Each structure stands twice: as structure tokens, then as C-alpha cells.
Ligand SMILES: O=C(O)COP(=O)(O)O
């Protein structure tokens with residue numbers, strides 16, 4: 001039996017230019033165990049990915065702020081604190097940086113994401129003045145979120161609902177926001193493009209990056225299960 005998977009999206013299932021790697025559509029639809037898509041992106045993104053892969057919509061979004069499994073949504077964190085930080089950041093001249101429509105934050109319920117081009121030093125300075133809020137850098141965004149909210153904690157909730165333990169999952173990821181997942185999963189892999197935090201937390205750093213790395217982990221898990 002192949003193991004259940006907790007898969008990060010950006011940097012893990014994508015190409016270096018941010019597209020979903022087409023191999024996701026070959027490898028994931030028939031994976032014969034639960035897959036949890038665990039992302040920093042807003043709720044609709046992993047739901048759409050699961051939907052178009054023909055998988056159960058079992059997802060963790062917003063770095064653990066939102067979890068969805070078996071039709072049940074769990075929302076944790078203090079969006080008002082995150083929004084207050086970003087408001088103060090704006091008042092001091094900071095820009096969230098996604099342009100006019102801002103689809104990055106439009107459906108975000110528990111945190112606020114700022115563009116990688118945003119003024120990191122100013123954002124961190126403003127956030128440091130507010131209790132229980134932190135800034136997490138995924139390489140794709142600076143997330144202003146409640147401390148204590150994490151993908152790893154959400155994986156516990158989701159696993160429980162599936163009748164599994166979090167340590168039955170194999171996790172693959174690439175950044176700081178995957179460290180908590182790596183901490184609770186039974187086995188964890190950082191792809192080669194991973195940041196130092198993810199590399200340090202993973203059981204293994206694979207030699208290939210992005211979907212090349214993830215595909216090699218999946219192939220090894222499949223082989224082991226045969
Ligand atoms: O939304 C981000 O910043 C990164 O998303 P990810 O957690 O899927 O890598």
C-alpha cells in the first residue's frame with residue numbers, strides 16, 4: 001500500500017515558473033491513498049486543484065488557517081490581527097503588491113499575504129509590534145498570520161477526520177511553511193529548491209527540485225509498496 005500524502009503546492013508540484021507540472025495529472029489521480037493538498041494559498045486554490053485532479057477535496061489552505069475534509073471546514077486564527085498589521089504597514093507606505101484585483105487575498109479568511117516584492121523589513125517591523133502575529137516567508141509571499149496556526153496542526157485535524165494519524169503521512173514541501181508538516185508527518189522530504197528551514201526540518205533533501213523532486217519521491221514510495 002502506498003502511504004497517504006501531504007503535498008505542498010508552490011515549489012513542490014509546480015515548475016520553476018509557477019505552473020502546475022503536468023506530471024501532477026499523471027501521478028496523483030490514481031494514488032491509492034488519501035492526498036492532502038497543504039498550501040499557503042487561499043482556500044479555492046487547493047480545492048480547484050483537487051477537483052480537477054479528480055481527487056477528494058481534502059485540503060489545508062492559508063498555512064493551516066483553513067482545513068477542509070469530508071465536507072467539514074475548520075477555520076482558525078485571528079484575521080483581524082493580520083489585517084491590522086497590513087493596514088499599519090500600508091499607513092507607513094508599504095504596499096501589499098498584488099495589483100488592483102488582488103485575487104491572492106480576495107478569498108483569504110484568516111491571514112493576509114503580501115507580494116515577495118513588498119518591503120519585508122517594514123512588514124516585519126510592523127508585525128513585531130502586534131502580539132500573536134508572525135510573518136512567514138514562503139518564497140512566494142510574505143504571510144501575515146496568527147502564531148500557532150500551521151499546516152502541521154491542520155494536518156492533525158484532517159488526519160483525525162480521515163481516521164488516520166498524522167505520522168502515517170509522507171510530506172513533501174519546499175519552504176518554511178512546511179516545517180510544521182514535516183514535524184508531524186511520519187516521513188518528510190524537501191525538494192532541492194527548498195529554503196534552509198525546510199531543508200533543516202526534512203528527513204531527507206532530495207537531489208532534484210520542484211516536481212522532478214516530488215516525482216522521484218512518489219516513484220520511490222510506489223516501488224517500496226510493491
Ligand atoms: O502561498 C504561498 O505563499 C506558497 O504556497 P505553498 O504553501 O503551496 O507553497
Ligand SMILES: [Mg+2]
Pocket residue numbers: 008009010011012138173174175
Ligand atoms: Mg511551497
